[in-house]
Amino acid sequence: MIRLAVSFARARLFTFAVAGLLLAATAPAWSQSEYKPEVGMDGKDVVWVPTDQPLVQTMLNLAKVTAQDFLMDLGSGDGRTVIAAAKRGLKAHGIEYNPMMVELAKARAVAEGVADRASFEKADLFESDFSKASVITLFLLDEINERLRPRLLDLKPGTRIVSNTFTMGDWTTDESVTLPKCTSWCTAHLWIIPAKVEGTWRMGERDLRLSQTYQMLKGTLGGKPIADARMSGDRISFTADGMRFVGTVSGTKMTGTMEGHSGGWSATRR
Ligand SMILES: C[S@@+](CC[C@H](N)C(=O)[O-])C[C@H]1O[C@@H](n2cnc3c(N)ncnc32)[C@H](O)[C@@H]1O
Known part of the structure; x- marks a missing residue:
């Protein structure tokens, strides 16, 4: 718990320091007149820290997404993972508690030409139905992943869960990839929902x-x-x-x- 708080506190310090640079460097023109979220700002259960684009792509690669998949991002922030998935041809849906972020993500999806495949909803991820997803992406906290774990384990066998950095308690990963030359939030973890055979x-x-x-x-x-x-x-x-x-x-x-x-x-x- 302390470690997690420290993690995100460190993230906050780091991200506040570089937020201006990062946003200036990575934000496309569409966002200049839109709502401008601050990295590290409070969310309902987790602050907003965006997954860097290289790790977004790594997460999608690790899940081996195809156009037949349906991806859901739980806590979708500015929509970047959903939009990146939609650009690969699959349908993707973001659940996000902050309504301003939902509107921002929708505007981004329109600007990026993927609004037909990328959708967003203002909702609490703990009260949302994600049983239709074949891929679920997360950038939350260890403790939240563990709270979600029983519901994840009841998903259809073969469903892939990919998490930025945070783990699932004693559920070991099926695979992990850590990006080189990356300073924070650099690891993608994959779990594949197993069929129950006991x-x-x-x-x-x-x-x-x-x-x-x-x-x-x-x-x-x-x-x-x-x-x-x-x-x-x-x-x-x-x-x-x-x-x-x-x-x-x-x-x-x-x-x-x-x-x-x-x-x-x-x-x-x-
Ligand atoms: C660390 S950010 C990750 C954003 C995005 N998934 C990404 O990787 O860039 C976590 C996001 O979860 C949202 N969030 C926090 N608690 C939530 C909840 N209970 N239901 C839905 N969204 C939540 C926050 O507002 C924030 O946008």
């Missing part, structure tokens, strides 16, 4: 017993421990019988192959 599955004549902590699995096949077992969305992988099993989970069924071996495997939830 329990017992029948695989041929044997039981596959799985326990699950987020995307990490432990268990046994026919009573013998499996190794290196994990989920990535609806994809399961583990080592057993000296072979690498990879497969896909769909409801109460799993089907897959063994790497380097012909034939396949399947399992049904008991």
Whole structure:
């Protein structure tokens, strides 16, 4: 908590010092006559600090966004992540508590020619429905991410969550990228919502017993421990019988192959 407060306090000092320079350097002409937010100003639960454009692009790359995705930015600020996503051809929606920022983001989307794909809404992210998103972006705080975590884990398997700098407590990342030559807010973290597979599955004549902590699995096949077992969305992988099993989970069924071996495997939830 103290660390977080210090983090954003440091951000405030840093950003106030360079805000003028940054805004002058990065703000396109459209914003000159618009509402001018101050970096570090209070938000409902988090102050406004914009994600720098290189990290916005890194976050979108890490999520491997495609035109088929629907991205939601929770606490969308001036709309930059939503607009950057829309420029890649996907629909994107920002939830932002500050109504002035919502109007600014809408004006930016119009000015950047992506208003048909970039939308914004004045709302509290804790009261918003983000179940339709296939990609969620965050630049909040560790503690807020942790409050959101149960709802995130209930999203469709394969949904990607990308956070600027802040983590998810004991939920380890699937991947992280830190930008070189960057002084603050330089890391993008990715989590992929795992399918829920904990329990017992029948695989041929044997039981596959799985326990699950987020995307990490432990268990046994026919009573013998499996190794290196994990989920990535609806994809399961583990080592057993000296072979690498990879497969896909769909409801109460799993089907897959063994790497380097012909034939396949399947399992049904008991
Ligand atoms: C650190 S800024 C990130 C802005 C943007 N996502 C970005 O990366 O540039 C956090 C934003 O969340 C907004 N915010 C804070 N609490 C909120 C809440 N409960 N609901 C919606 N927005 C909130 C703030 O107003 C601020 O614009």
